[in-house]
Amino acid sequence: MDIISLKLTLIFLISSLIGIESILDQFQFHRPLLACTLMGIILGDLKTGIIIGGTLEIMSLGWINIGAAICPDSALASIISTLLVIIGKQSIGSGITLAIPIAAAGQILTIIVRSICISIQHLADKIIENNKNTIYLSYLHLIALTIQALRVSIPVIIFCYSMKTETIKNLLDMIPAFITEGLNVSGNIIVTIGYAMVINMIKEKYLMPFFYLGFIISGSTSFNLLSLGIIGIILSILYIQLSPKYYDYKNIKYNKNNKKNIKDDELD
Numbered sequence: 001m002d003i004i005s006l007k008l009t010l011i012f013l014i015s016s017l018i019g020i021e022s023i024l025d026q027f028q029f030h031r032p033l034l035a036c037t038l039m040g041i042i043l044g045d046l047k048t049g050i051i052i053g054g055t056l057e058i059m060s061l062g063w064i065n066i067g068a069a070i071c072p073d074s075a076l077a078s079i080i081s082t083l084l085v086i087i088g089k090q091s092i093g094s095g096i097t098l099a100i101p102i103a104a105a106g107q108i109l110t111i112i113v114r115s116i117c118i119s120i121q122h123l124a125d126k127i128i129e130n131n132k133n134t135i136y137l138s139y140l141h142l143i144a145l146t147i148q149a150l151r152v153s154i155p156v157i158i159f160c161y162s163m164k165t166e167t168i169k170n171l172l173d174m175i176p177a178f179i180t181e182g183l184n185v186s187g188n189i190i191v192t193i194g195y196a197m198v199i200n201m202i203k204e205k206y207l208m209p210f211f212y213l214g215f216i217i218s219g220s221t222s223f224n225l226l227s228l229g230i231i232g233i234i235l236s237i238l239y240i241q242l243s244p245k246y247y248d249y250k251n252i253k254y255n256k257n258n259k260k261n262i263k264d265d266e267l268d
Contacts (some may be wrong), residue, residue, distance in 0.1 A: 015079055016150070016153045034053070039079055041082070044130040056078055060072075073106025073110050075106070081102065106152075117147060
């Protein structure tokens, strides 16, 4: 098996796993951060996969299935966007922007597949009503999961086979420059809006000084992410140790006095 065939096989298997996980929600492989990272590992560009995944993860935080309402398919969008950037040699901004219409198309495909799976569920109900062998229920579960896996893997493989690097480049080069530049700008705007949504959801007045401090440190120094993360952990520990909300000074003073009295008694 040559390298190209091996990569296609891995892409198919991982895409199938991501499609299954979008239903099971066990290990969260369908989340953009993990999906793009896995694709980046397979395609040999882990850094780009993490960047795309992290950005799409922030954008899709509000994409949640509520009842019968189905959100855009972030799993399919994550995989194809990563392929488009790494294989198609396109900018990350363009890949992120194109993820939105891809997710919308995946949403329609998800609705179709789930409608098909409803008939499988009705078939399972009939098996239970007729007191037939329940082993068939396991087969029906596997069939439904296989359909969910193919929902993601088949479009991805079709994209890989039909869109070679030269084809992607030629098609995207046909797009006028003002549209490409607009996609890049809109991609940056979407990322900014995603960050703003996250801050709006997690903001707490007593934590905002740390946010501003981190913003200033990252902008005025050359610290890498590891250094900033360590600084954040140290500040968190100091905050917990010094904050009355987490630290009971009266109880600690009482315990220290008790220990002192106990030691004095032992000496007597």
